[in-house]
Amino acid sequence: MKAIRIHEHGGVDKLRFQDAPDPEITAPKDVIVKLEAAALNHIDIWVRMGATGMEIPMPHILGADGAGVVVDVGSEVKSLRAGDKVCLYSFTGCGECEFCLSDRDFMCIRVKALGERLDGTYAERVKVAPENCFPIPPYMTFDEAAAFPLVFLTVWRMLVTNARLQPGETLLIVGVGGGVAGAALQVGARIGARVIVTSGSDEKIERALALGAAHGINHRQKDYAKEVQQWTDGRGVDVVVDSVAGEVWQKSLASLGHGGRLVTCGATAGWQPNDDLNAIISKSLKIYGSTLGSREDFRQLLGFLNATQIHPVIDSKFSLNQAADAQRRMEEARQFGKIILQNSI
Numbered sequence: 001m002k003a004i005r006i007h008e009h010g011g012v013d014k015l016r017f018q019d020a021p022d023p024e025i026t027a028p029k030d031v032i033v034k035l036e037a038a039a040l041n042h043i044d045i046w047v048r049m050g051a052t053g054m055e056i057p058m059p060h061i062l063g064a065d066g067a068g069v070v071v072d073v074g075s076e077v078k079s080l081r082a083g084d085k086v087c088l089y090s091f092t093g094c095g096e097c098e099f100c101l102s103d104r105d106f107m108c109i110r111v112k113a114l115g116e117r118l119d120g121t122y123a124e125r126v127k128v129a130p131e132n133c134f135p136i137p138p139y140m141t142f143d144e145a146a147a148f149p150l151v152f153l154t155v156w157r158m159l160v161t162n163a164r165l166q167p168g169e170t171l172l173i174v175g176v177g178g179g180v181a182g183a184a185l186q187v188g189a190r191i192g193a194r195v196i197v198t199s200g201s202d203e204k205i206e207r208a209l210a211l212g213a214a215h216g217i218n219h220r221q222k223d224y225a226k227e228v229q230q231w232t233d234g235r236g237v238d239v240v241v242d243s244v245a246g247e248v249w250q251k252s253l254a255s256l257g258h259g260g261r262l263v264t265c266g267a268t269a270g271w272q273p274n275d276d277l278n279a280i281i282s283k284s285l286k287i288y289g290s291t292l293g294s295r296e297d298f299r300q301l302l303g304f305l306n307a308t309q310i311h312p313v314i315d316s317k318f319s320l321n322q323a324a325d326a327q328r329r330m331e332e333a334r335q336f337g338k339i340i341l342q343n344s345i
Ligand SMILES: [Zn+2]
Pocket: 093, 094, 095, 096, 097, 098, 099, 100, 101, 105, 108, 109, 110
């Protein structure tokens, strides 16, 4: 099969489009999926650069997100057969620890993820476990089914499992450019929350308003904590999603009302923010660190997507052999939505 492989860590020039061995059924629970599309995530770039601190067998196929059609299954696979259209849950734990035994493989210290310790989805085929295959929502294309899993799973766990966002609440999303923030906007709006977004770009705010945001604040021009307090008549918001941290962290805390919940899921402006314990204590705030999600989160998410028919936002499509161009676009932060690699073009 054709695949994008790295033989050593480094820049986009290390991505090689080449022949790789077809994955084969070697265990009774193996499933082979013929991939129609893969989607890029920042983790792909960190793995390529060797920034994860993880020992990765070389040559290695990148890619955590993908969707396609089952073409072969091992003798003990009961839930799938050739022809099934599937999207993928990326994480396989050790199967023995307290996290794996409670359906939280993604927290397992020995977890293996597609494109990290396992060969990933920048390829024509991939080998996966049956419990990591989920039916594609029938209203989605293969591109969309490759685009949503990692970001929407992350968002579902942040907003629903952790922060328990309710209809009628107010949600503030700090920095709406990235994939997770965009998905949080779509999910939050469909749950029935009023969503406020901030961005340094008027263009991104316009796009967020078109996707269902109730209010946008350009944080280069205005102090968003003050603007949020004004917009909510001094009450503050119920939930903040902050993937920026750094010097804006205190503003996120200041934007919350009493009993508010803050979900931190990244720190693009710095990992050691100036905290405000007074705000946390006096307003009885809850702070959740959140990343990725469980199979149960994924199952709930699929039900929600089928009910709401949300379409993940796709920025651009490249053919598999253009993976370097695709990753360059992501590294330069030019995208709004997901970047797709297709096998059919
Ligand atoms: Zn485990």
